[in-house]
Amino acid sequence: MFLALREFKHAKLRYLLVALIMILIAWLVLFVSGLAKGLSSDNASSIQNMNTDYLVLQKQADNRLNRSVISNDTLKDVRTFVSDKKSTPLGVQMTTLTKDGSAKKVDVTFFAINTNGMLAPDVAEGKMINNTTTNEVVADSSLKDNGFHLGDIVKDQASGKIFKIIGFTKEQSFSHAPVIHMNFKEWDAIHKANARGGEFFNAVALKANQDKADQIDNSVSGVDVITKSDALKGIPGYKEEQGSLIMMIAFLFVIAAVVLAVFFYVITIQKMNQFGVLKAIGAKTGYLAKNIVSQVLLLTIASLIISIALTYGVAFILPSSMPFDLSPQLVLGCSGLFLVVSVIGSLLSLYRVAKIDAIEAIGRAV
Amino acid sequence: MSDKLVLDNISKVFGDGDTSVKVLDRVSLQVKAGEFVAVVGPSGSGKSTFLSIAGALLSPTSGRIFLDNKEINKIPEQKMNRIRLEKIGFVFQSANLIPYLTVQDQLLLIPKLAGKRNKNAEKRADDLLKRLGLDHRRSHYPESLSGGERQRVAIARAWMNDPEIILADEPTASLDSERGRAVVQMLADEVKLRDKAAIMVTHDKRMLDLCDRVVYIEDGQLSEQPVNETKTS
Ligand SMILES: Nc1ncnc2c1ncn2[C@@H]1O[C@H](COP(=O)(O)OP(=O)(O)OP(=O)(O)O)[C@@H](O)[C@H]1O
Numbered sequence: 001m002f003l004a005l006r007e008f009k010h011a012k013l014r015y016l017l018v019a020l021i022m023i024l025i026a027w028l029v030l031f032v033s034g035l036a037k038g039l040s041s042d043n044a045s046s047i048q049n050m051n052t053d054y055l056v057l058q059k060q061a062d063n064r065l066n067r068s069v070i071s072n073d074t075l076k077d078v079r080t081f082v083s084d085k086k087s088t089p090l091g092v093q094m095t096t097l098t099k100d101g102s103a104k105k106v107d108v109t110f111f112a113i114n115t116n117g118m119l120a121p122d123v124a125e126g127k128m129i130n131n132t133t134t135n136e137v138v139a140d141s142s143l144k145d146n147g148f149h150l151g152d153i154v155k156d157q158a159s160g161k162i163f164k165i166i167g168f169t170k171e172q173s174f175s176h177a178p179v180i181h182m183n184f185k186e187w188d189a190i191h192k193a194n195a196r197g198g199e200f201f202n203a204v205a206l207k208a209n210q211d212k213a214d215q216i217d218n219s220v221s222g223v224d225v226i227t228k229s230d231a232l233k234g235i236p237g238y239k240e241e242q243g244s245l246i247m248m249i250a251f252l253f254v255i256a257a258v259v260l261a262v263f264f265y266v267i268t269i270q271k272m273n274q275f276g277v278l279k280a281i282g283a284k285t286g287y288l289a290k291n292i293v294s295q296v297l298l299l300t301i302a303s304l305i306i307s308i309a310l311t312y313g314v315a316f317i318l319p320s321s322m323p324f325d326l327s328p329q330l331v332l333g334c335s336g337l338f339l340v341v342s343v344i345g346s347l348l349s350l351y352r353v354a355k356i357d358a359i360e361a362i363g364r365a366v
Numbered sequence: 367m368s369d370k371l372v373l374d375n376i377s378k379v380f381g382d383g384d385t386s387v388k389v390l391d392r393v394s395l396q397v398k399a400g401e402f403v404a405v406v407g408p409s410g411s412g413k414s415t416f417l418s419i420a421g422a423l424l425s426p427t428s429g430r431i432f433l434d435n436k437e438i439n440k441i442p443e444q445k446m447n448r449i450r451l452e453k454i455g456f457v458f459q460s461a462n463l464i465p466y467l468t469v470q471d472q473l474l475l476i477p478k479l480a481g482k483r484n485k486n487a488e489k490r491a492d493d494l495l496k497r498l499g500l501d502h503r504r505s506h507y508p509e510s511l512s513g514g515e516r517q518r519v520a521i522a523r524a525w526m527n528d529p530e531i532i533l534a535d536e537p538t539a540s541l542d543s544e545r546g547r548a549v550v551q552m553l554a555d556e557v558k559l560r561d562k563a564a565i566m567v568t569h570d571k572r573m574l575d576l577c578d579r580v581v582y583i584e585d586g587q588l589s590e591q592p593v594n595e596t597k598t599s
């Protein structure tokens with residue numbers, strides 16, 4: 001640290017610029033990751049946050065919730081394997097709403113649930129619905145951005161049924177549309193009006209271990225038991241969107257990693273002469289290594305802290321229509337990767353430092 | 367008196383095959399405790415090479431080196447650092463200071479490397495800086511020093527670790543003759559006083575009277591001549 005700190009002090013401008021570049025790169029990576037994550041949860045947060053391990057879908061449904069149709073009989077079959085508490089039906093329907101008294105239309109997804117079951121969402125504002133109401137629903141709070149308020153009356157375009165929003169939930173979206181939770185009474189009413197008739201729903205949510213899930217998959221005819229992540233992939237457009245986003249982030253990471261590693265490599269190589277002198281006067285490679293690594297760590301950590309602050313700062317002033325979701329795990333992972341990559345970059349050059357012949361490095365005066 | 371440094375049949379060949387150059391051809395030299403040896407010779411004759419080998423910075427193609435009766439050419443590279451740090455003080459042909467350390471820190475780095483920074487070290491650095499007339503420059507960086515000042519810092523640095531032997535490659539090249547002579551005088555005094563040894567490469571014939579012995583390197587050969595003879599030549 002003796003050398004590391006003194007070098008910082010002497011070459012302030014140089015290291016400020018180095019730090020600036022690192023801050024910008026880390027900022028870019030964190031910010032884009034946050035946006036990508038935001039986009040993905042904007043797409044499917046209702047499934048991501050769903051309190052379930054597996055979903056039972058119709059076999060021909062291709063893992064797509066909205067294509068699957070499950071009957072009451074099938075639910076009964078499933079429930080011979082798991083308790084009623086650990087399985088609950090789920091209805092999913094994408095539809096269009098209008099607000100009473102206005103012509104504006106919004107796309108939403110209806111989720112029909114047992115309000116006492118495990119799929120009941122947390123209500124952030126207003127009240128939760130129960131299983132007996134016939135015209136009350138809770139909606140995702142993103143609807144507020146579309147001018148909906150507590151107590152508003154909405155009309156389902158397809159069935160013409162009218163509901164009152166009595167509560168708002170958080171982070172409930174499906175295929176980029178806000179989710180509206182209702183009970184099965186209301187769900188059946190919509191579908192009677194729809195003239196489709198008969199009691200049905202789209203899936204059964206399961207809390208079970210892998211063995212149970214496999215057992216149901218094999219024993220109950222006509223169903224597939226899929227995990228949440230399979231269900232996510234079955235959301236219209238989700239897979240394609242995630243593919244692009246992951247590709248984007250992966251590229252960003254790889255490029256940032258290479259840039260950083262090369263950067264520290266070059267910086268260390270430039271100082272080869274000094275390392276030669278230090279070795280000539282008796283410094284051990286280990287001592288030099290410690291200084292190089294502590295320098296890189298100090299720089300990286302300081303830059304990361306600043307860029308994390310910048311990322312959250314900018315996220316804070318971002319409009320809510322631009323979804324941004326940066327979890328501490330992602331930040332930690334990202335930071336960890338940056339640290340590792342920087343240290344690897346400097347260690348690469350350390351190999352050269354270790355091999356350097358003191359006299360060669362000093363350079364002989366001819 | 368015991369031999370501080372013994373170089374026994376040292377050869378050094380640079381490169382291999384057709385382009386190989388034999389810079390040193392079986393040269394031998396003994397330096398006793400309390401002895402100050404000057405090495406002179408034309409440019410390119412291998413003086414710096416010789417000194418680097420003596421200072422465990424460069425390994426010879428063949429031959430053996432004893433420092434304080436320990437053979438050091440067989441010691442692995444990692445332990446070589448330790449020997450350079452504890453037993454050898456080096457003054458390079460060009461000062462080779464660390465650009466981001468102040469004059470004082472250049473000196474304090476040495477005990478730091480040896481893992482024994484304390485008040486003693488600071489006092490020693492102070493003394494050395496005073497003796498070399500660098501007191502007022504202690505918190506300057508090398509970039510703001512004159513060539514001579516840099517060289518003096520390098521000399522002070524070489525003395526910092528209280529080495530058994532000092533190897534100096536033209537330490538006075540960038541000093542005025544008065545200051546140069548003072549520096550060489552200081553080297554000589556220190557060697558006598560503390561029973562150390564020193565080898566100095568120099569072009570400056572006026573310094574040779576301060577040395578106990580002068581050796582000539584030419585065509586890869588080393589020949590000894592007494593100080594008096596050199597003076598008259
Ligand atoms: N690494 C090397 N590879 C090839 N040849 C070298 C190498 N180092 C030195 N030489 C050659 O060895 C010879 C001696 O070099 P050296 O630096 O020891 O000379 P010198 O006596 O110190 O000269 P000067 O008085 O100019 O400093 C020179 O001819 C030089 O070209």
Ligand SMILES: [Mg+2]
Binds near residue numbers: 414415535
């Ligand atoms: Mg030379």
